[in-house]
Amino acid sequence: MARILITGASRGIGAALADSFEARGDEVLRTSRNGGVGLTLDVTDPASVAALAESVGAGALDVLVCNAGIYPDKGEPLDGGYPPEMWDAAFRTNVTGVFATIQAFLPALRRAERARIAIISSQMGSSERAPGNSYIYRASKAAVTNLGRNLAVDLKREGIAVGIYHPGWVRTDMGGLSADLSVAASAAGLTQRIDRLDLETTGAFLTWDGRAHPF
Numbered sequence: 001m002a003r004i005l006i007t008g009a010s011r012g013i014g015a016a017l018a019d020s021f022e023a024r025g026d027e028v029l030r031t032s033r034n035g036g037v038g039l040t041l042d043v044t045d046p047a048s049v050a051a052l053a054e055s056v057g058a059g060a061l062d063v064l065v066c067n068a069g070i071y072p073d074k075g076e077p078l079d080g081g082y083p084p085e086m087w088d089a090a091f092r093t094n095v096t097g098v099f100a101t102i103q104a105f106l107p108a109l110r111r112a113e114r115a116r117i118a119i120i121s122s123q124m125g126s127s128e129r130a131p132g133n134s135y136i137y138r139a140s141k142a143a144v145t146n147l148g149r150n151l152a153v154d155l156k157r158e159g160i161a162v163g164i165y166h167p168g169w170v171r172t173d174m175g176g177l178s179a180d181l182s183v184a185a186s187a188a189g190l191t192q193r194i195d196r197l198d199l200e201t202t203g204a205f206l207t208w209d210g211r212a213h214p215f
Helices: 012-023 044-054 083-111 136-155 185-195
Strands: 005-006 029-034 062-064 117-121 161-166 206-209
Touching: 005 012, 012 029, 012 185, 062 083, 062 185, 083 117, 083 136, 083 185, 117 185, 136 161, 136 206, 161 185
Parallel strands: 005 029, 005 062, 062 117, 117 161, 161 206
Antiparallel strands: none
């Protein structure tokens, strides 16, 4: 049985991932920004991150899933849109928040026999696939993918594997009703990817169903 912490697990992919792991008997620590589900964690608030890391205690953490994220600029017009505060909010959540969470839980991950970090990124962060629009979200996901790649290098010598994943275009509040993948299907695929994550595959950017994704 693994001990797994999932950020942003109140709904969507995070909630489905938590359900998937719990269904097979893993211990899942769900977090949500307002504490409505599971433990309270606002990844943009250093005090909140530190408090949760302390409350989790001195035990080992086998898997940390960094799923919390926002997409504030959907439909923003190029002319007059994308205000600076929107950039700040997205990067605080989607990039800085991921790093701060990983940093805070490194001690617990180091106590695990097979520690893994899963970063939920997006195909929208790919520099090779750049169809335009949603500049803030795309830039933040490109940044967190780069973050994961570099963390994989530094943490490999400590035995901690880092995987970066595109969950698919999923029917959630963020993905919309026209998306082609259910949250259950995405979570099932991501569960398999996280299970198979090891030091041989650390730093890879994969789709929910295991295909290599272009950076």
